[in-house]
Every structure is written in structure tokens, then in C-alpha cells.
Amino acid sequence: MTQAGNAQAGPRARQRQARIAQILAGAERVFAEAGFEGASMSELAAAAGLPKANLHYYFGTKEALYTTLLDSILALWLSATDSIRPEAEPAEALTAYIRAKMRWSRERPQASRVFANEVLHGAPYLRSHLAGPLRALVQEKSAVLEGWIAAGRMAPVDPPHLFFSIWAMTQTYADFGAQIGAVLDLPEPDADCFARGTDTILQLVLRGCGLEPPGR
């Protein structure tokens, strides 16, 4: 047990992880509401329920805290395309992908907003990740769609732009929830709103790609 301590870890390391998670959870809320510049270390500390100096003990700088959070969010962001594989049925795969993206908007709206804010301001910290892993992922999945198109299994589309549209439509329910809520006279998008939104997006994408909703 000298240096491993990975399995169930010592109580010390466990405590440490819990504290870090606690700080990141608070930071997600605060950064989502205020953006990077708008969030102050005092607010971040208050949100974590810890003294300010304690955040500096764990993360050093505000920027380090922010990039750590961003990295964890991007990892989540990237992990939703599993359903898109060559052997899959196009309609089913796209449906699963869209539903997964909508679930993410519903369950993690603050994470979505932190990501959106970063990209909106030019992605200074995320640019390299976007041009690296994300670009690779898009190329890989675009090839799958190209295959389906070539096989006549769906109508021709420009795969990357189809992804841009799907991202935009699904994330808008988290990122622009204030606008949607205002228009629909809700404090924020509710379950019914998400259900209708999902149906609308599915209709646009499936019909747009010449597909029928998957029978189950």
C-alpha cells in the first residue's frame, strides 16, 4: 500500500477527491451563471461552502480551477456519439444520439452553459481540444454517415453540418433556456417543453435525412 492507493484509496485521498468534487460542483453553477470573468473567487468559495484560500490550496489559480472544470465537461460532451456506428440503423442511431444530447441539456444545463460560454468567447482554453479530439470524432462519425449515404440508407447531407445543426438544436434548450422560457411563459424549460423539443428535432432530422422514425 506504499504508492498504489488507487483501488479504494486511503481516507486521505478519498477526502481530497470529495473536496475537489465539491469545489467543481459549486464552480459549475457559478461559472454557468456568470462566465469566467464574472465569477469571483469569493463567489466560487461561497458556492463550495469553503473559505477562499482553500480553493487556492487545491487549484492554485482561478484559471486552473476553470480549465479543470472545462476538461471534465468536454469529456462528457465527447462521450455521446457511441450510437453512431456503421452497422447501426441510421434512424435508430440518430434518434439515440439526439435523445442523449437532449438528456444532457436537461440534466446538466449548467455544464452546457459553461461550455457554451467558453466557445462563445472564442474558446481560448478549449481551442486545441476542439481542433484535436473533437475534429477527429467528427471526421470519424462523418465517415459513418457518408457510408450510409453511399449505401442509399439515408438521403445525402453534409455530415459535419448535420452535426452542427444537431448540437445547436439540442443545446439551445440548455444554453438559451432563458429565451425559450420567456417565450413559453415558463420560469425555465420543463419536462413537456423538452418532450416537444425532442419530437420537433427528431422530425426535422429524420425527415430531413429521408428517414422514418424507428419502429420499436
Added chain:
Amino acid sequence: MTQAGNAQAGPRARQRQARIAQILAGAERVFAEAGFEGASMSELAAAAGLPKANLHYYFGTKEALYTTLLDSILALWLSATDSIRPEAEPAEALTAYIRAKMRWSRERPQASRVFANEVLHGAPYLRSHLAGPLRALVQEKSAVLEGWIAAGRMAPVDPPHLFFSIWAMTQTYADFGAQIGAVLDLPEPDADCFARGTDTILQLVLRGCGLEPPGR
């Protein structure tokens, strides 16, 4: 000419308007890049090419400058739905609307980003406008779509959600240009990117609504 001074106005008033426009133009750039909190009065002043105290002379506070800019942007935002009228051909009307929205993303990406940033952070200054004029506009245009649907001129859709999707897809080319650029290996979305994006969105929306591209 005692109190009117509206036609061509005195040189004094004209100068005043020019200065205000100059400040707002700079502010659009700075607020788009940094958000409200991230933009400092010194940056805003530098972008306008004027001393800081001069901005305070014209606008009083940073907040007043920001809300003035936001109001002017919202006015632009609201003025693009003209094509959607009961007598119009659905395919033509939607095509014109989408093209207008894409043109706005192309030509005024910074204005779009200022708006997006405001909504992303809960629309504190814009909420009342969104729940007022915007909601009214959506209800009016939704009624037009309902009419088309009832008349069998297009497939059933949930009109407000169709608008949410169209806004999301078109604005993403301005607001998330950094992401799109990173994926496509461009510094920022270019003409070709916008052309392909427009085609993709038109395909999704028109086919999604059971319409054919308008022959012209």
C-alpha cells in the same frame, strides 16, 4: 427649428449621434469578445478611440451603455420575420426567413454574440423584452404556421419549437463559430461554410415540414 431638429439636425446633434454610434460600434466588438463583466471601461474606451471619461459623459454607467447596445441589437433581431405571412407560400417564406437569419449571422456575428451572451446568463436585462415583444411575435407567427398546417399546406409541427430550432441552427454559425472553425480547420466560418450550412438547414427544415425547396 426650435425643438424639432430631427430632419437633418444641427451639426451639434449630428456630432453627438456620430460619437454615440462610434462608442456603440466599439462596444459591440468588446462585449462580444469578453461579455459584460469581462469588458472593462478602459477596453471599451480604447475600442471607441476615446478617453474613458468621455464614455461616462455619454452613457453614465457601463450598464447603461450595455443596455443601450442590447436594445439596438434586439430591434435588429426582431425584424427578420417579415416573410412569414398567411398569404405567402410556406416553402418560400421559411426559406427567406432562414436565409435572412443566416445573413445576420454572417454579417453581424458580434451582435449575435452579445445577444447570445446575455441570454446565456439568464437574460437579466432582456428578460422583459423576451417575455413581451418576442413572445408576441412568436405567437403571431405561430398562428400563421398553424393556419398553413390546418390548410394542409405543410406537415404538422410545433411552431414555437420549430422557431427555437431555426434560431439555434442559424445562430450557431455566429455564436459557436470558434467550434465550427476548429472542427473544419478554418480560422472562422467562411463563405463556403455558410453556404453549406444554409443548404443543410434548409434541407432539414423544408423536408422536416414536408415541403419541397421553392422553385425559382
Added chain:
DNA sequence: GAAATTATTGACCATTTGGTCAGCTTTCTT
């Protein structure tokens, strides 16, 4: 052309910001 109005700006201010640090407590190791 003198008085009044409007426009301009450098110097200044109180407050808040991200960050540091010395000293304290707790937990682990032997």
C-alpha cells in the same frame, strides 16, 4: 462678442479583485 451651454479629459478615489502567506490543526508514519 460675451454669456451660457455642451463637450472633453487627466487626475483622482473607494471598492473589489485574484492571489499570498504565516501559523494553526489534523492525520499519517514509524
Added chain:
DNA sequence: AAGAAAGCTGACCAAATGGTCAATAATTTC
């Protein structure tokens, strides 16, 4: 039990921020 290591935090700091203001310059107005 004693020493070492890790965790914690109140008090503090230099820098930056939004905003003020008195002095000055430019235009109008009469």
C-alpha cells in the same frame, strides 16, 4: 508518542475596476 506531512484559513497585498470631478475647450445663443 513524537515527528513529518498534508490540510486549512484569517489577515493581508498590489493591481485593476467603475465611477467622479474640477478644470478646460469648443459651440451656440442672444
